[in-house]
Each structure stands twice: as C-alpha cells, then as structure tokens.
Amino acid sequence: MPHQLTSLGDIAEITNGVFIASSKLNESQGGLPVLSVRTLNRNSIDVNELDFVSRDKIDFDIERHLAATGDVLVASRSTNISTGIVPAKLEGAVFNSTLIGIRPHVDAIHPRLLVAWMQSGLGRSHFDTLSQSTTMQMNVTVKELSNLPVPLFTPSEQAVLVAALEASDVAYENAIRAATARRDIALQLVTDVLTGTTQINQKDN
Numbered sequence: 001m002p003h004q005l006t007s008l009g010d011i012a013e014i015t016n017g018v019f020i021a022s023s024k025l026n027e028s029q030g031g032l033p034v035l036s037v038r039t040l041n042r043n044s045i046d047v048n049e050l051d052f053v054s055r056d057k058i059d060f061d062i063e064r065h066l067a068a069t070g071d072v073l074v075a076s077r078s079t080n081i082s083t084g085i086v087p088a089k090l091e092g093a094v095f096n097s098t099l100i101g102i103r104p105h106v107d108a109i110h111p112r113l114l115v116a117w118m119q120s121g122l123g124r125s126h127f128d129t130l131s132q133s134t135t136m137q138m139n140v141t142v143k144e145l146s147n148l149p150v151p152l153f154t155p156s157e158q159a160v161l162v163a164a165l166e167a168s169d170v171a172y173e174n175a176i177r178a179a180t181a182r183r184d185i186a187l188q189l190v191t192d193v194l195t196g197t198t199q200i201n202q203k204d205n
Contacts, residue, residue: 009146011108017099018065025051037075037098040084067093070111072102085111
C-alpha cells in the first residue's frame with residue numbers, strides 16, 4: 001500500500017539563503033563559514049570548498065540564515081538535484097543565496113531519508129513538476145519546495161531505511177577509496193618504470 005504523502009512545507013521550515021557579496025568573502029578560516037552550492041558533495045558538505053565572512057562585514061539578519069546540524073541544503077539553481085546535509089561541525093555556518101535550507105520538524109522525516117526521496121525516481125518526478133525550468137537548468141524556490149510531496153514514514157520504518165542508506169553510503173565510500181588507491185598504485189608504477197626506478201620482468205614467449 002502506497003505511503004501517505006504530505007507537503008514538505010507542513011513538516012519542515014524552508015528558508016532562502018542570503019546574498020553575500022564576493023568582496024566580503026575570504027578563504028582563510030576567520031569568521032563564519034559560508035556554505036554555497038560549491039560546497040555540496042553528494043549528500044554531504046565539502047569543507048575544502050568553504051568560504052568565510054568576517055562578522056564585522058555582516059550587515060543582514062544573520063539568525064535565519066544560520067545552518068543547524070541535520071539541515072538539508074538544496075541548490076536553488078542546478079542541472080541536477082544537488083543536496084547536502086549539514087554536519088555537527090558546521091553548526092552555525094551561514095548558507096548563501098545559491099542554496100535553500102530545509103529544517104525538518106523533529107521526528108517528521110530524517111534528513112538522510114528526505115535526501116534519498118528527493119533523489120529517487122519518484123521524488124525527482126515530483127521535483128521536476130514543481131521546479132521552474134525552461135532549459136536544462138532547474139530553478140527551485142521556497143514556494144515550490146514547500147509544495148513538494150513527501151512520504152510519511154513511521155519511526156520504525158525510518159530507522160530501518162536510514163540504517164540501510166547509511167550502510168550503502170559507507171560501502172560506496174569504501175569502494176571509492178579502494179578504487180582510488182588502486183589507481184594511485186598503477187600510476188606510481190607507470191612513473192617508476194618511466195623513470196627507471198622499477199623494471200618490468202618480461203618472460204620470453
């Protein structure tokens with residue numbers, strides 16, 4: 001039996017990011033971290049892509065644009081559904097106008113489950129229907145996200161599904177690391193052979 005659907009706006013607070021002029025940003029780790037579409041990496045945040053803004057350069061109401069642990073960030077303009085879940089270490093970071101912040105109500109839907117739904121085939125079809133797009137680029141607004149249908153899961157269902165998703169995330173990351181390590185070994189071997197550091201023993205046919 002299909003799960004009941006509800007509007008995302010009924011179970012989450014949804015907020016536009018704030019515009020921050022590039023002249024106010026710096027790459028040194030001073031001030032507040034700034035989250036942008038560039039920092040989204042699969043379901044997580046790439047801390048290597050963070051910018052920072054000094055508090056003395058903040059001239060806007062900052063409180064409503066501060067990220068909290070578990071917030072789901074969505075790119076407001078993208079060719080695909082780009083998302084990221086805010087980790088505890090980035091609690092209090094500012095998210096800029098390239099992003100929309102989603103803060104699910106307690107126990108309404110787990111952030112990892114919300115992201116999985118948005119990226120699933122069925123969730124994506126709802127997303128495509130609501131997004132404003134005249135080209136390949138998706139333009140997402142708070143209003144469209146508020147109307148996005150999302151399934152309601154029981155706490156026990158959420159626990160099982162989130163555990164499965166997190167296990168698959170770990171398996172994926174392990175596979176990527178293993179593949180990267182094998183590639184690095186192969187590239188080093190090629191370099192060593194080319195520089196004469198290593199020789200390949202060739203057997204006579």
